[in-house]
Amino acid sequence: MADQNNKKVVKVSDTEQDVAVSLAKYVADLSAKFAKERGSFTVVLSGGYLIDSIRKLTEPPYVDSVEWSKWHVFWVDERVVPRNHVDSNYKLAFDGFLSKVPIPAGQVYAINDALSAEGAAEDYQTVLKHLVDTGVLAKSSVTGFPKFDLMLLGMGPDGHVASLFPGHQLLEENVKWVTHIMDSPKLPPQRITFTFPVINSSAYIAMVVCGPGEVDAVYKALGKTENPELLPVQRVTPEEELRWFLDKVAASKLQE
Numbered sequence: 001m002a003d004q005n006n007k008k009v010v011k012v013s014d015t016e017q018d019v020a021v022s023l024a025k026y027v028a029d030l031s032a033k034f035a036k037e038r039g040s041f042t043v044v045l046s047g048g049y050l051i052d053s054i055r056k057l058t059e060p061p062y063v064d065s066v067e068w069s070k071w072h073v074f075w076v077d078e079r080v081v082p083r084n085h086v087d088s089n090y091k092l093a094f095d096g097f098l099s100k101v102p103i104p105a106g107q108v109y110a111i112n113d114a115l116s117a118e119g120a121a122e123d124y125q126t127v128l129k130h131l132v133d134t135g136v137l138a139k140s141s142v143t144g145f146p147k148f149d150l151m152l153l154g155m156g157p158d159g160h161v162a163s164l165f166p167g168h169q170l171l172e173e174n175v176k177w178v179t180h181i182m183d184s185p186k187l188p189p190q191r192i193t194f195t196f197p198v199i200n201s202s203a204y205i206a207m208v209v210c211g212p213g214e215v216d217a218v219y220k221a222l223g224k225t226e227n228p229e230l231l232p233v234q235r236v237t238p239e240e241e242l243r244w245f246l247d248k249v250a251a252s253k254l255q256e
């Protein structure tokens with residue numbers, strides 16, 4: 001299924017294993033494209049299930065063929081906990097992905113865990129501004145916000161992405177690049193998160209959803225239903241392409 005107008009592609013694979021295989025190919029192809037075009041590849045990770053779904057990149061052929069030295073890695077959201085805490089998205093990504101591929105340590109931009117939620121959000125925004133100034137991170141000519149090459153996102157059962165939850169005032173933030181939340185309904189409550197203008201200024205977004213937990217949210221987002229209020233995930237509109245990676249279970253209501 002492809003829709004040229006809003007650059008949305010929905011790819012349904014038979015199994016979660018097949019999703020992992022096609023996601024690895026997608027990421028590797030974009031890595032090659034941006035390494036060639038820009039000399040660097042800026043990739044944004046999420047927490048949750050996403051890290052497990054990129055596991056094939058840590059195996060042959062990708063572990064040897066991807067130009068890891070071009071990668072610059074960021075987080076779309078982070079929990080305000082120490083980096084070695086079990087709830088840390090950095091720790092999740094390090095244990096499952098970053099420790100297995102040779103990305104230079106100086107190109108992995110973890111969120112500062114020594115600061116308050118508000119301080120860490122401001123600090124991360126300052127880091128991003130510097131990277132835009134030095135040309136590592138592109139800038140959208142459309143919005144003026146930073147333009148990441150690829151964001152790898154997951155979605156929660158309530159349709160949230162990053163730490164942007166249904167009905168929350170942060171959905172409307174349109175000035176800040178990075179902000180903080182003190183009352184996240186998904187625990188832990190204190191987090192920092194990219195805002196929608198930054199998410200939607202990215203070039204490519206992969207939305208990865210597998211298994212039974214998000215069947216209803218997938219149907220609300222992609223099925224032929226009219227929602228009175230858009231789910232956060234329905235506000236995601238990157239500049240080049242939004243590609244959903246679903247397994248048959250997650251897509252089961254779509255195919256009824």
Ligand SMILES: O=C(O)[C@H](O)[C@@H](O)[C@H](O)[C@H](O)COP(=O)(O)O
Pocket residue numbers: 046047048049050077078079089153154155156157160161162163186
């Ligand atoms: O910090 C977090 O909780 C994650 O970054 C979060 O934003 C995640 O991407 C979604 O909640 C989906 O999570 P699952 O993949 O576990 O459903």
